[in-house]
Amino acid sequence: MTAVARVIVDVPSRETDRTFDYLIPDRLSGWVEIGTRVAVPFGGRTLQGIVTGLGADAEVELARMKPLEDVLDAITPLSSELVQLGVWMSKRWLCPLTIALQAMLPAALKGRAEKYVFPAEGAEWSDEETAQSGGLLHALRKGQPLKLSGLLQHYPEHGDLLRRWLLDGRLEERQKVEDRLSVKTVQTVFPSDAETLKRAVAELPARAHKQREVLAYLADQPEPIGVQRLAEAVSTTPSTIRSLAERGWIDIRAVTEDRDPYADRDFPVSLPMQLTPAQAAALLPINDALEQRSNEVFLLHGVTGSGKTEVYLQAIQRCMESGREAIVLVPEIALTPQMVERFKSRFGARVAVLHSRLSQGERYDEWRKIREGRAQVAVGARSAIFAPFSKIGLIVIDEEHETSYKQEESPKYHARDVAVERARLHGAVVVLGSATPSLETYQAAVDGGRPKYIAMPERVADRPLPGVRIVDMREELKLGNRAMFSRELAEALRDRLDRNEQTVLLLNRRGYATFVMCRSCGYTAACPHCEISLTYHRGSHNLRCHYCGYAEAEPKVCPSCESPHIRFFGTGTQKVEEALAEAFPGIRVIRMDVDTTTEKGSHEKWLTQFRERRADVLLGTQMVAKGLDFPYVTLVGVLAADAALRLPDFRASERTFQLLTQVAGRAGRHELPGEVIIQTYDPEHVSIDSVRGHDYKGFVTKELHVRRQLGYPPYGRLIAITLSHESVPMLLSVGEQFAMRIREKAAALGISSDFTEPGRAALEVLGPVSSPIARLKDRYRFQCMVKYRGDVDASFLASQVLQEMGDAVKRGGLQVSVDVDPQMML
Numbered sequence: 106m107t108a109v110a111r112v113i114v115d116v117p118s119r120e121t122d123r124t125f126d127y128l129i130p131d132r133l134s135g136w137v138e139i140g141t142r143v144a145v146p147f148g149g150r151t152l153q154g155i156v157t158g159l160g161a162d163a164e165v166e167l168a169r170m171k172p173l174e175d176v177l178d179a180i181t182p183l184s185s186e187l188v189q190l191g192v193w194m195s196k197r198w199l200c201p202l203t204i205a206l207q208a209m210l211p212a213a214l215k216g217r218a219e220k221y222v223f224p225a226e227g228a229e230w231s232d233e234e235t236a237q238s239g240g241l242l243h244a245l246r247k248g249q250p251l252k253l254s255g256l257l258q259h260y261p262e263h264g265d266l267l268r269r270w271l272l273d274g275r276l277e278e279r280q281k282v283e284d285r286l287s288v289k290t291v292q293t294v295f296p297s298d299a300e301t302l303k304r305a306v307a308e309l310p311a312r313a314h315k316q317r318e319v320l321a322y323l324a325d326q327p328e329p330i331g332v333q334r335l336a337e338a339v340s341t342t343p344s345t346i347r348s349l350a351e352r353g354w355i356d357i358r359a360v361t362e363d364r365d366p367y368a369d370r371d372f373p374v375s376l377p378m379q380l381t382p383a384q385a386a387a388l389l390p391i392n393d394a395l396e397q398r399s400n401e402v403f404l405l406h407g408v409t410g411s412g413k414t415e416v417y418l419q420a421i422q423r424c425m426e427s428g429r430e431a432i433v434l435v436p437e438i439a440l441t442p443q444m445v446e447r448f449k450s451r452f453g454a455r456v457a458v459l460h461s462r463l464s465q466g467e468r469y470d471e472w473r474k475i476r477e478g479r480a481q482v483a484v485g486a487r488s489a490i491f492a493p494f495s496k497i498g499l500i501v502i503d504e505e506h507e508t509s510y511k512q513e514e515s516p517k518y519h520a521r522d523v524a525v526e527r528a529r530l531h532g533a534v535v536v537l538g539s540a541t542p543s544l545e546t547y548q549a550a551v552d553g554g555r556p557k558y559i560a561m562p563e564r565v566a567d568r569p570l571p572g573v574r575i576v577d578m579r580e581e582l583k584l585g586n587r588a589m590f591s592r593e594l595a596e597a598l599r600d601r602l603d604r605n606e607q608t609v610l611l612l613n614r615r616g617y618a619t620f621v622m623c624r625s626c627g628y629t630a631a632c633p634h635c636e637i638s639l640t641y642h643r644g645s646h647n648l649r650c651h652y653c654g655y656a657e658a659e660p661k662v663c664p665s666c667e668s669p670h671i672r673f674f675g676t677g678t679q680k681v682e683e684a685l686a687e688a689f690p691g692i693r694v695i696r697m698d699v700d701t702t703t704e705k706g707s708h709e710k711w712l713t714q715f716r717e718r719r720a721d722v723l724l725g726t727q728m729v730a731k732g733l734d735f736p737y738v739t740l741v742g743v744l745a746a747d748a749a750l751r752l753p754d755f756r757a758s759e760r761t762f763q764l765l766t767q768v769a770g771r772a773g774r775h776e777l778p779g780e781v782i783i784q785t786y787d788p789e790h791v792s793i794d795s796v797r798g799h800d801y802k803g804f805v806t807k808e809l810h811v812r813r814q815l816g817y818p819p820y821g822r823l824i825a826i827t828l829s830h831e832s833v834p835m836l837l838s839v840g841e842q843f844a845m846r847i848r849e850k851a852a853a854l855g856i857s858s859d860f861t862e863p864g865r866a867a868l869e870v871l872g873p874v875s876s877p878i879a880r881l882k883d884r885y886r887f888q889c890m891v892k893y894r895g896d897v898d899a900s901f902l903a904s905q906v907l908q909e910m911g912d913a914v915k916r917g918g919l920q921v922s923v924d925v926d927p928q929m930m931l
């Protein structure tokens with residue numbers, strides 16, 4: 106019987122989206138399991154791949170089968186459960202399996218970097234083991250890092266031993282990332298016993314003061330200590346310390362250290378709080394499900410400030426006590442120090458944190474902590490859903506309505522759906538938390554009973570929700586106020602300055618371009634490659650396209666009519682900042698937007714400043730709306746509340762309501778009561794009017810009614826297929842064929858295209874029409890939208906048509922992108 110590995114090669118195309126069989130050579134037997142990354146010969150090249158299956162017989166004759174070339178990691182990075190999840194994802198979102206699998210790996214593991222093997226710090230082997238290893242251990246102990254591939258080649262008969270020791274931790278594997286070993290090592294002093302130290306002091310020459318001090322320090326504090334740290338502690342140089350090692354009085358060894366991005370911060374220990382009755386009632390069914398290990402999904406619908414986080418924390422505690430692991434997803438933007446601190450303070454080093462602001466190396470270290478079982482809780486943004494745990498008991502998704510849980514590039518997965526599937530594979534509990542649940546989740550809870558609905562309708566400690574006033578800016582204009590701030594908002598702001606309280610100002614900028622326009626002829630500067638207005642950047646005085654990166658200098662005269670009256674238009678945060686400085690001299694403003702938060706750590710820096718009350722106003726875009734919990738914020742102002750309502754997206758109302766409710770929720774969360782002022786040109790709009798009474802149910806009822814009539818989610822589902830090409834006629838003809846074939850297939854299956862009859866399965870294809878962004882990077886874009894309802898496998902139909910038309914698409918040089926359950930309609 107010959108062992109065979111089924112491998113998915115890392116070439117993301119439809120033709121290679123299947124497994125290929127390879128022989129497992131003896132040298133590698135015992136190293137290959139499901140999830141192992143391997144190097145394989147493929148079409149004359151060596152490619153990277155992932156083993157997704159093992160078998161004894163092969164689909165092609167053994168004689169024609171090639172052997173695997175190499176194993177790329179000693180510790181298999183993916184489990185068979187994650188591979189299974191990947192298979193599910195590739196079907197769910199119509200993407201090649203390799204793309205789904207690669208999305209689960211930390212970036213540091215993606216290249217074909219060589220792996221090195223080292224003995225672990227303090228590892229010991231018996232004489233018997235040393236003898237058994239036939240020179241292998243001897244080679245390793247010389248201290249030189251040895252390549253894993255080399256070891257496997259030189260010691261083929263000792264592969265089992267190597268693997269066993271890697272698994273029991275006596276050997277470690279490391280990888281070069283960014284030209285350095287991906288594991289950080291620290292030169293560490295190991296003091297000898299007190300006796301030796303005493304003798305050393307006696308032997309030292311009289312003038313060796315510093316060396317004496319070092320020895321005294323170590324005699325006092327016999328714990329291992331970093332050379333650098335020790336040098337600082339006794340204010341000497343590392344070379345002084347090294348000279349002691351040379352004389353054999355102390356030992357200096359390299360010790361691996363995790364790059365813990367939070368290492369220099371002390372987290373005060375936090376104990377579980379006494380729950381309010383509402384929290385206790387919410388926790389009860391969650392704990393029950395954990396206890397019974399039943400695969401439940403809950404929607405925890407708690408208003409802003411109702412204390413959802415404490416419920417998560419105590420559920421996680423329960424989960425950990427039963428020996429299982431927990432994943433907590435929070436939106437990238439909410440991964441503030443404040444949020445991280447809540448978890449670190451409660452669970453300490455058992456928490457791994459994963460987010461994009463960490464360096465590749467830092468992320469890899471956190472990932473290893475999870476993979477090697479040193480962490481029990483992973484807190485992170487979207488991709489943390491793939492945390493390589495093996496016995497998950499609980500998955501929490503905070504702010505479950507957030508759009509950032511949907512990845513916009515392939516694999517276009519939604520972390521919420523992945524969470525539900527992953528929890529099913531583990532028999533785990535899912536908690537979806539939000540003050541403003543997505544309509545999909547809410548409707549499923551109310552109509553279908555899964556998720557189970559849990560409500561926390563009040564804030565903790567009887568704190569009231571803030572009062573909300575809506576200001577009609579048209580009225581302001583009628584009364585002659587042309588300023589950016591209404592009289593009410595200006596007055597409230599002044600009031601806060603007098604009382605030394607703080608204000609959060611949200612500029613809803615989505616759909617509100619900071620563009621340049623000529624006031625004489627109406628010319629607006631647009632990207633020559635995309636159908637998009639260019640955005641003005643004050644710092645560099647240039648105009649930039651946010652889609653393709655095109656940039657040009659700010660025009661002095663209108664390129665169209667040569668008028669000098671061309672100027673920067675629209676309301677950017679910079680403009681608001683200027684207006685604030687003008688209206689309130691001396692006001693201290695922190696501006697948070699894409700321009701001020703690109704630098705690593707800047708986000709945190711601003712929030713810390715604001716928390717320490719070194720500013721009066723926190724002004725920003727969406728990123729100031731979520732997760733913040735500052736006791737002195739008593740006023741929230743919203744400028745241009747309706748800015749995003751006109752976007753060509755059926756979720757525009759829902760998003761506006763969620764954003765306004767979330768930002769309103771930042772006010773009055775502690776002792777001081779809060780107030781919210783929303784400026785708008787459209788005060789009657791249901792998205793704005795409902796915020797006044799914190800009326801989620803009122804909003805949702807109206808909005809669901811509209812969705813039901815139009816057959817939009819949650820009452821129907823969508824698949825967006827976008828085609829792009831330089832030539833419009835080409836696009837139109839392929840697009841038409843596309844739409845037609847799907848319609849034909851549906852008709853052949855007897856699926857109606859009539860959505861008016863409630864409850865009946867239906868499918869229709871809208872388009873092809875020009876996409877809302879009609880041209881990008883010199884390519885025109887057309888869209889077909891498949892809308893369907895009921896028992897229809899539209900993904901399957903779409904993928905069939907894609908396959909059938911694959912050749913035509915390829916020959917014509919078209920690009921096709923498929924988005925199943927799209928969240929962004931642009």
Ligand SMILES: Nc1ncnc2c1ncn2[C@@H]1O[C@H](COP(=O)(O)OP(=O)(O)OP(=O)(O)O)[C@@H](O)[C@H]1O
Nearest residue numbers: 378379380381409410411412413414415565732770
């Ligand atoms: N049982 C409790 N007793 C006293 N204070 C509590 C309790 N639970 C939570 N709090 C406090 O109430 C405040 C709000 O809690 P938390 O931030 O968890 O709310 P939330 O529901 O997550 O709100 P949001 O959705 O707005 O983020 C916090 O300052 C928290 O420390």
Ligand SMILES: [Zn+2]
Nearest residue numbers: 623626663666
């Ligand atoms: Zn002009």
Ligand SMILES: [Zn+2]
Nearest residue numbers: 632635650653
């Ligand atoms: Zn462009």
